[in-house]
Amino acid sequence: DIQMTQSPSTLSASVGDRVTITCRASQSLSNWLAWYQQKAGKAPKLLIYKASSLESGVPSRFSGSGSGTEFTLTISSLQPDDFATYYCQQYESYPLTFGQGTKLEIK
């Protein structure tokens, strides 16, 4: 199985900050990586697929980059609605696996 490791596990930031979350895979994924946002008590929401493709309707302040084993999700200017937990997910092979999550908190 491909192991996915996110860092940091928790991130404290302020509105307007630029933040970056990193996701590392135990083997190469090419660009077969997605990012999701989950708010408390809600279902996850797709943000990014193919490492850098923005899902329709997702604000352009979200961006993804990387390939191989290292990927990043960047939020260019944090908005109040962005405080949530973020997950990466690999789809290079079954079983599909997620990172453990990064909780983005208000500083």
Next chain:
Amino acid sequence: QVQLVESGGGVVQPGRSLRLSCAASGFTFSNYDMHWVRQAPGKGLEWVAIISHDGGNKYYADSVKGRFTISRDNSKNTLSLQMNSLRAEDTAVYYCAKDPGFQRSYNWFGPWGQGTLVTVSS
């Protein structure tokens, strides 16, 4: 718009069975692969299973293989998860999710349902 509504969750004793359903609308269900993903209380996301658009191919996480069965009824736009020999570690919110690929698996998750809670406890 795409709507996915799960049902069937509840409290069940260890070793017993439960069947979850996901009612789909807003898209041509028979053209899309579907997934189940679960989340234990306070924990991260775990993919459970996928079924191809025509029901011909299925894959499972090792943690549920041999105990859970994914199925679909394209005439009723319904996805199901039959869960047998339930364990305490199966306690989770179970989400159904649509695969974005048209008659193929892209294997990321588009719209998700709101989830249904399964609690395995004596």
